[in-house]
Amino acid sequence: MRILNWLSVNYIEISGTITGLVYLYFSIRQNILLWLFGILNAGLYIYVFFSSRLYADMSLQVYYLVVSLYGWYHWVFGSKNNDTHELPVSRLIWKQAVILFFIFIILFISLYFILKKYTDSPVPTGDSFATALSIVATWMLARKILEHWLVWIVVDAFCMGLFYYKDLYPTVFLYFVFTVMAFTGYFQWKKTISSYE
DSSP states (O other), rough: HHHHHHHHHHHHHHHHHHHHHHEEEEEEHOOHHHHHHHHHHHHHHHHHHHTOOOOOHHHOOOOOOOHHHHHHHHHSSSSSSSSTTOOOBBBOOHHHHHHHHHHHHHHHHHHHHHHHHSSSSSSHHHHHHHHHHHHHHHHHHHTTTTTTTHHHHHHHHHHHHHHOOOOOOOHHHHHHHHHHHHOOOHHHHHHHHHHHH
């Protein structure tokens, strides 16, 4: 009875966890359906994070909705170098890395300032860090840059602690799986680079 009661209270978060796992599976497989499940996952977690007062993470889900449409389009039509026009996996170059690092710093400082000054967020530093780094990683995913998996390892491991602090236990489990599977994704994607070269 206690379990049924807990499920009835947390069904949106549990649904978000399930769609997140499906999203991760399709992401590792480089299947275009990842973007559909990304949209569903983002919609569910907008509610979850709003309810938990994780406002930067909630705003990040809105970004995920938009970037999922961009990623979907870019994965299908992003390359003119092969017969299918499908975007190949690429490596991060130094110029991109430097630009992305500065974007991360600007986002982190901006988000921290907004959360600290204008919201009742109990974890403005952690929320800002995870959100800023996630924005960078999601853009890298949309461009099919291999190293996005390395960024996700950092974000997902960090978020496990953040969500544990906020008592979001199904989400802690989801991010544990994300962390472990990000290693798998990295090595799976790395194998495919040679097939495009």
